[in-house]
Amino acid sequence: MFKKFIWVSRDMLEVRGLNSFYGNAQILRDISLSVKPASVVALLGRNGMGKTTLIRSVMGLAPPRIASGQIIYRGGQIAGLRPNEIARRGIALVPQGRRLFASLTVREHLAMSGKRDGRWPLDRIYALFPRLLERIHHRGNQLSGGERQMLAVARALSLDPDFLLMDEPSEGLSPVAVQQLEDAMIKLKEAKLSILLVEQNLYSALTVADEVYVVQTGQVVHHEGALAFANNDAAKKQYLGVG
Numbered sequence: 001m002f003k004k005f006i007w008v009s010r011d012m013l014e015v016r017g018l019n020s021f022y023g024n025a026q027i028l029r030d031i032s033l034s035v036k037p038a039s040v041v042a043l044l045g046r047n048g049m050g051k052t053t054l055i056r057s058v059m060g061l062a063p064p065r066i067a068s069g070q071i072i073y074r075g076g077q078i079a080g081l082r083p084n085e086i087a088r089r090g091i092a093l094v095p096q097g098r099r100l101f102a103s104l105t106v107r108e109h110l111a112m113s114g115k116r117d118g119r120w121p122l123d124r125i126y127a128l129f130p131r132l133l134e135r136i137h138h139r140g141n142q143l144s145g146g147e148r149q150m151l152a153v154a155r156a157l158s159l160d161p162d163f164l165l166m167d168e169p170s171e172g173l174s175p176v177a178v179q180q181l182e183d184a185m186i187k188l189k190e191a192k193l194s195i196l197l198v199e200q201n202l203y204s205a206l207t208v209a210d211e212v213y214v215v216q217t218g219q220v221v222h223h224e225g226a227l228a229f230a231n232n233d234a235a236k237k238q239y240l241g242v243g
Contacts, residue, residue, distance in 0.1 A: 010036065010037075011034040011035060011036055011037075011072075012035050012036060012037050012073065012074060012162070012163055012194040013034065013035040013058070013071070013072070013073050013163060013194065013196065014033075014034045014035075014070075014071075014072040015031060015032055015033050015034070015054070015058070015069070015070070015071050015072075016032050016069060016070040016071075016072070017030050017031075017032055017068065017069040017070065018030070018031045018032070018054070018057060018066065018068075018069030018070070018071065018079075019031075019066070019067045019068045019069055020050075020053055020054075020057045020064040020065065020066050020067065020069075021063075021064055021065045021067055022053070022063050022064050022065075023063075026067075026218065027050045027053045027064055027218050028050050028053055028054060028057065028064070028218045028219075029217070029218040029219045030069075030219065031050075031054060031069070031215070031218070031219065031220055032220065033213050033220060033223070035163075035194050035195075035196055036194070036210075037192065037194055038189055038190075038192045038193065038194060039189065039194055039195075039210040039211065040185060040189055040194075040195040040197055040208050040209045040210055040211075041194075041195070041196050041197065041209065041210065041211045041212075041213065042197045042198075042199055042205040042206070042208075042209035042211070042212050042213070042226065043055075043196065043197065043198045043199070043213055043215055044199065044202065044205060044212055044213070044214050044215070044239075044240060045214055045215040045216055045239070045240070046216075046240070046241070047200070049215045049216055049217060049218065050215050050217070050218040050219075051167075051198040051215050052096065052167055052168075052198060053218075054198075054215070055093070055165050055167050055196070055198055057071070057079075058071055058078075058086075058091070058165060058196070059083055059086055059091065059093050059165055060078070060080075060081050060082055060083040060085070060086045061083055066079050066080065073086075073089060073090075073091065073163070074089070074090070074162075076089070078091075087159060087161075090160075090161050090162040090163055091161060091162075091163045091164075091165065092156035092157070092159045092161035092163070092164055092165070093156065093164075093165045093167070094152050094153050094156045094164060094165065094166040094167065094169060095152070095167055096167040096168040096171065096198075097168075097171075098148045098149060098151070098152040099152070100140040100143075100148055100151060100152060100155075101140050102139060102140045102141035103139055103140070103141070104139060104140055105136065105137050105138060105139055105140075106132050106135055106136045106137070106138060106143075106151055107136050107137065109140070109151055109154075109155050110122060110125065110151075110154060110155060110158050112155070112158070113155075113158040113159045113160075115158060115159065115160055118160030119160055119191075120157040120158060120160050120161075122158075125154045125157050125158065128154070128157075128184055128187060128188075129150040129151075129153070129154055129184065131147060131150060132147070132150055132151060132154055135147060144177075145172055145173050145174070145177060146173055146174060146176070146177025146180060146181075149169055149170075149173060149177065149181060150180070150181075150184070152169075153166075153169070153181075153184060157188075161193070162192075162193060162194065163193065163194045163195070163196070164188065164193055164194070164195045164196070165195075165196050166185075166195055166196070166197045166198065166199075167198045168198055168199060168200060169181055169197070169199070170199060170200075170201045170204050171200065178201065178204050181204075182204055182207050182208050185197075185208045186208055189208070195208075197209065202236070202240060202242060205226075206226050206229065206230045209226040210225070210226055211223070211224070211225055211226060212224055212225070212226050212229045214235070214239045214240070216239060221239060222235055222239055
């Protein structure tokens with residue numbers, strides 16, 4: 001089903017003609033996109049259009065079921081691999097809803113990866129999120145929404161990834177927490193990480209993104225540079241219902 005081939009590309013991630021299903025229902029329809037090194041690509045669209053399904057497909061999570069198509073990461077095919085195998089190749093997921101452990105402390109969450117070296121040791125993570133160092137002994141259920149999101153990103157970084165999948169990271173956050181998250185994503189991009197970002201907050205997405213893909217009923221219907229899209233009132237109104 002998944003063909004082996006030699007891929008020559010300047011992209012960190014390339015999705016080609018991806019079709020994914022939940023049971024018999026097709027969710028993704030021939031989706032193609034790419035993410036360059038050290039860049040942020042935002043997936044935009046109304047709820048229920050397939051954005052999270054795409055994230056799950058890239059991460060190898062089931063459901064959905066990939067029926068056909070290619071997911072190429074750093075030149076290698078990863079469609080059909082297990083999530084732990086994909087993680088070992090350098091992709092980490094920041095899931096929607098954070099999914100932290102209520103009874104574990106900040107320190108315990110960040111110790112779960114077992115990694116002590118690499119590009120993201122604990123001191124670098126705490127430098128990115130100094131608030132977590134202040135709250136290092138607090139449990140997951142004692143943190144604010146913004147602090148929980150910081151911890152979710154920090155936990156992903158503790159796996160020492162080159163690529164982050166981020167699913168609705170600003171959901172439920174205060175404006176101040178959203179701005180802190182945006183600042184962190186910009187710093188991650190400066191640190192040469194690539195990010196594929198699913199985000200309902202259009203203005204937050206456009207603050208950090210380099211490129212935008214709009215997904216509608218499981219298909220890419222629009223692709224544009226983020227700055228151009230920010231000024232494209234017709235496209236924003238047509239696809240997202242905003243001016």
